[in-house]
Amino acid sequence: MMADYLLFASERYALPILQPLAQALQAAGHGVHAWFVDGAAGAALPPPVRMIGLREAVALRPRAVFSAANWVPTFVTGAKVQLFHGFNVEKRSDQRGHFRVRGLFDLYCTQGPATTAPFQALAAQAGHFAVVETGWPKLDPLFRDDGGAAAHMRAPAGTRPVVMFASTFTERLSAAPHLLDVIAAEVARGDRYWLLTLHPKCPPELFQRYRSLVGPNATFFETEQLVTAQRAADVLLADTTSVVSEFVVQRKPVVTFRNRAPKPHMLDFDDPSLLPAMLERAFAPTLELQQALTAYADAIHPYRDGRSSERVLAATEALLGGELGRLRRKPLSTWLRRLQIRQQLGYWGP
Template structure:
């Protein structure tokens, strides 16, 4: 796939959480390769992202003044008052934390284009597009995973030696999080020292829990910040998690996962419900049998069949098509006064 020449367009990357950084950075790279203009609007918790000052807009007024031709959102919403094509690039895979009506397939009437990750989400979104008629859908793959396949990730640990590297990650949703339940078990497994552990928690997890996991770092483990999570996934042989979207991200590489009380366990997972089973489950994951390997490969193809590290380029090409054929952009989105007022209040923008 060749890189499209510069279009002279302005692109805005909209982030509301720190985890949006790894999702949108491949888009920044692809836009810069074209020679087009871009800015980041790092709103809320995303203000902590290490984005160069010259690439930032500080507030809604500056974002509007940038006059974007397209806005890429890694949140489930986007300021409706911005110009240009509103593009949903998603903040995670569909891991069935909630019903379709409340979760991954919920429509908020804000986006012109959905760039889906793979067949598992493309089909349902195309059915919704046919029903509602105000947005289009293109399957592009997920930009966040580009570095897993393009060889650009740095190493996150020099100390593992010959030991297998195991990654632990957990969601912040209290009823689904494995982190509080598995803490003592993981402490014992880390201290044993026969494996090297990379430990991470969702940025919204309670601070005392995060600090407890940070304290496990030492000669046999390292705590991984959100910004380094992709490098950790590339290095690990096995993931231990719960009902976090990191499960699907990891399986997209074709690698085994051990899940703890997953809300919707699938055949590609080794799901356990007792901390005492964790050690043996990891051993099984380190040597997956052919049946498990086949399930992992099947699921990976369904959620993200792209292994070329060029999903960000496909997102830009899909956006080009939407901008070149503006039928969707002219479609009237459903009006929701309450949501409009909420967004204006949250972003501090009241100009009409």
């Protein structure tokens, strides 16, 4: 049965999460519509996804709303499905971070065992949402034919190894300001090729300085090309960004600068001058490091078939079909957040 579905985003980094899901919906013959607000306003997914606004989203009466934000407009009809905008990288406490339940969603589609068990425990306690482990749609392209996109991005490197650099926007955690000079020196040396990017919320002047490194030994890419770059790179240099976890799913080495919660699968350091030595270690990983990478990848995202989007759709249908059990009513304590969402979006209708 054909139905209409709504994709919701409030930041540009949600686009690579929603695009594989849009393709799965289209392949199943459904109507796919997207409503982007705030930081994602003005962005678009490729046709035949139809970009719509607030009034159209309400009138659409979608069968489900898939959100890659930590909130969702509750006044739009349909099941509210949380897809997550990143992995749990422990930037904040569980109560304020990844495992915070805001009372807005009916279904949480978790990425792997490391997040499934905690959310199942929360669901058992709250009773107003269901949890299904599906894997993360954003990573589907990591394990599917990309039409040569990664090879094309890597082509300027020739036979050189490729390093990708990504950084969070959180000022106290960002490596970008601290590593600029040493990265510039590595780029100038030219024995490796660099793929550079920054979180869209990083300061414009930081973007300008990293873009100035572009040349025969480096390129700068945008958020929408993140998955392609992850496929193209051999090693990642980052900080406490969730890109670290995305990259590790491929079982490739990561070097982290002052990670908030360093773990055995990371090569963490705190002195910028140590970067060359850390990269050398990453390009010659020990057996112990390789085993740690595999163990962590299996815990956070064991799926390597590129079909997490299809599992999200199946879980949503199971929810709508009553197969996941009867959910309690959302708690009255969410009324203030619902009111704030209406105020934020300027909607006071039914």
